Amino acid sequence: MPRFTHLLAPLRGAVVAWIMVLAAGTAGANCPDDAPLPTRSAPPEQARTELRTLVRHAIDHSPQAGVTRLLAEAALDDTAEARAARAPQASLNASVGPSLSRSAGHTDSSAAHGGVSLNVSQLLWDGGRTDRLVDWRDRLADAARFGDLSNREALALSTVSLALERSRFRQQVLVYGQYVRKMQCLAGALEQIVAADRGRLSELVQVRKSLQQAELSRTQTESQLRQVEVRLRRLVGDTLPGADDWSTLLSAVPDVTGLQVEALRSAEIAQLDASAAAAQQFARSVEASHQPRVSWTGGANAASGFGGTIGTNHSKGLSFGLAISIPLIDQGIAAASAAAKKRAQAAVLQREEALQARRTRIAEVHEQTTSSFDRAQRVGAVLRDSERLRDFTLQQWQQLGRRSLFDVMAAESDHYGLRISLVNALHDGQQMNAILLSLGRGVQEWLQ
Template sequence: MLTRWVVVSAMSLSAVAAQAALCSEELANQVTKSNGKGAAKALAPVATAQDLAVPADAALNPMAQLQNIAREASRRSAQVGAVKLLADAAAYDVDETRGAALPQVSVTGTVGPGASRSTGIPWASGTYAGATLNVSGLIYDGGRLSQLTQWRRELAKAATFTAQSTREQVVLETISTALERNRYRQQAQVYQQYTRKMACLVDALQQIVAEDRGRASELVQVRKTQAQAEMARDAALTQMRQTEIRLRKLIGEQIGAGDGISAALGQTLDTGEVLRLMEQGSELRQMRAQSEASERYADAMSAALKPQVNWVVSSTAGLRGETKTASAQAGLSVTYSVFRGGSDQAAAAAASRRAESARQQYAELLASRAARVSEVHEAAVASFDRARRFVDILKDSDKVRAATFQQWSQLGRRSLFDVMSAEGDHFNLRIAYVNALHDGYQANAQLRSMGESLSTWLGIQGL
């Protein structure tokens, strides 16, 4: 009996050793392919070669890919187009208000039956035709129209900055979505390699179990882990496809999805630099313009309480039958509201409060944005620090898993549980490394957006 056990054990170790070289070679091939040098082969039906293949645009310059993505997203966005139209409308509002301060000319024409009578003169009736020309101009209004014009100008500036801010939001969303797609795609690649390693163990254990039925439970354990790895891979692929749908909505299918953009977002900006550029960002400039507009409107409401003085020239000419009439007038028109129930004062006070509210909102936004910059910067630094640490840990993890597999497959000194544990820890570390890197890329994209803006950095601000 002892002799038979020794023989079976020797045959089991021989079978495992035969498969060990194949598993190592398979893993090496997958590592090479995960670096973008090929597409995975012999995948499960749910994970096709197209899912894990590297798109052709990955060979492009990272900055060029970012520019292509940002430009296409800006061009296709209906939201960006809508706010641009609102900015154009605000510019026309400025012309409308400015035109009210220029001389106003109007002509009125009248035609129809009529009658007239003067003392000592009998009734005269017949068809009457007349025309009146009125020309008027502003002399003094306490600065009301000037302040209203400046109010419209500030609103137009705010609308322009809103358009820029909206475009920046679209660009940031698109780049973040592309980064998320890359995250899930790389996760799927790691899980696919894990699945293949478990498949190698399954093949080895099938040969062992053929010789030693007592180890059938080990085969069941490996198959269970293989199935779990496949489920994790399929979940990552599902998330990748869902992200691709969102990305397709943003940039269409004319250009690639930006698999190589990560390299351009590897540099973390200094906090001081971001804070210095932050106040030149479109969102804060929009708030400043709105605050200034509120102040100008409050000044206009106060000026409306003062007398309004205009010069007026009017001329009227008429014809009734054979009789022609003409008259002309010139003078000043003075308007002053003596009492309107306090509504004018209330409107001025309300406008003043809104202006103060806008100033406080700007101060609050500036403070919260500065705090947010520090948070995102800390997140970026911490993410890349974790990634660097994972690199060192992965080197040791790879040595441990290789030694554990060798001791199990060739020497029989380790249990299958040790092998499974080493493999699981290693691939979990690789997933954590992928997540840490992409968390850093996402944070760097946000820092760029909060500073000089991604659109400015990519040179598409003129779109």
């Protein structure tokens, strides 16, 4: 039999090679192809309705939204209080107890003395100070109302951004899951090859290493997804939206010129406008505070005393007339007026600064949005070439010798890395679009 060993060696090598070809072929035939991500694209109107509902839940669920709403209502009450200063005022006073008085060396006493008085007055003229205070409170109420709208807009943007971030990580998990399954399939094929040829063991170790790295990436992304869902639940409650894809709503980049115009309509700029107007009205009220005050007054009083040196005594009185108050010397009025005017000017400049910063931010984010979608388009083109390259590399590896396993794994890693880059580029563009809408007319108005 030993004399036939040299005849069996080539046969054994052919069998091993045939097993390796079958295993490599099985790797290409049985490994799952990259199926489209199983997300359902909702129709635009349905997606808009779902997002609008999600934002409404966030606003209803937010304590901060309740805070700004109550502050806006309190500002309206302050305005009503300031306006009531022009209405008639009435007060009732009463007193009871013993009394003692001394006049011109004569002392009078009463064991029990009681009195009651009714005073009525109404401001007639004060140089416009009260009207300016009412206007000041009215503008502050507008600022509080716009502050409430601005807070709601920020909450809406956070909700939409978190929903898109959740969609990003959901799709990344799916991509990494496909990558894991691909590496598992290659590892299975290599196990068959190594069983026939122990010299290929290093390739199996390399595949298992790539498999572990893919599983690690998937696990980390799943953790990031859970963290985003925790933050989203804090905003909207425990009920999270389904797996619908809302990206169609935010795929078109708005015109930057229109956004610059819409920035004037934003709640934040309107709040600063109202604050500046309030500061101007307050400065005018301070200027008017040194004007004379004229009001009419009326009063009625009755008093009774019993015992003591006076004995029983009853008195009544009635009065009506005008009360005039003329400020003569107030050393601080000039400084107070100058300070109020400077604060009003500062509020105007603050509004201008905020508007310029907002318009600069719009231009910057618009460029980032355009760049993100352009990057997504270019990555998509590279991804198509990557798909062809990985197919060719896998086929050549199956032919044993024309490509190494390391080439196959490099092609797979590059392909799935590009798919992750595509997901990121698309979601970056969508989130930047949401920010652009918020900087312009607002996400809430757009959702309407």
